[in-house]
Amino acid sequence: MLQRFDHVTIVVRDLEGAKQFFSHLGFEQTLTAEITGEKFSRYMNVAGIDAEHVTLKHATAMPRMEVQLLKYHQPSSTPDPLICDLSKIGFNHICFATEDLDAALARLKTHGIAPKTEVLDFHDRKLVFLPGPEGITLELSQWY
Numbered sequence: 001m002l003q004r005f006d007h008v009t010i011v012v013r014d015l016e017g018a019k020q021f022f023s024h025l026g027f028e029q030t031l032t033a034e035i036t037g038e039k040f041s042r043y044m045n046v047a048g049i050d051a052e053h054v055t056l057k058h059a060t061a062m063p064r065m066e067v068q069l070l071k072y073h074q075p076s077s078t079p080d081p082l083i084c085d086l087s088k089i090g091f092n093h094i095c096f097a098t099e100d101l102d103a104a105l106a107r108l109k110t111h112g113i114a115p116k117t118e119v120l121d122f123h124d125r126k127l128v129f130l131p132g133p134e135g136i137t138l139e140l141s142q143w144y
Helices: 015-023 038-044 101-109
Strands: 007-011 027-036 050-058 066-074 094-097 125-131 137-143
Touching (some): 015 027, 015 050, 015 066
Parallel strands (some): 007 066, 094 137
Antiparallel strands (some): 027 050
């Protein structure tokens, strides 16, 4: 029934900062669109929606992998004060696989992005958590 993972969408206040963050992971902007009007209000179930929608595609991942960013103009986006709390119910984190975790961490360090945790060896892979845009948690994994 399912074929593959398609995309994750993240609501952001700092669109440029989020685009820059994901560019350090190899994502490139491919599309920008305004989401507004009754059709999108019904689909998203957000009355009066007016948002900028940016699609970021990973440059080399196969199959295609996307991160979509939404910056709301209307209504105001609602911050989640518990977004960093990995024990709360609901969305926890997103994980991206990498061929070389040490190289990825070294590259991110040059852009001022430091891991939230030490690297953990677990279930045939190395894992590490990173702080992401708007307080979300990202994880990198390297299978061995």
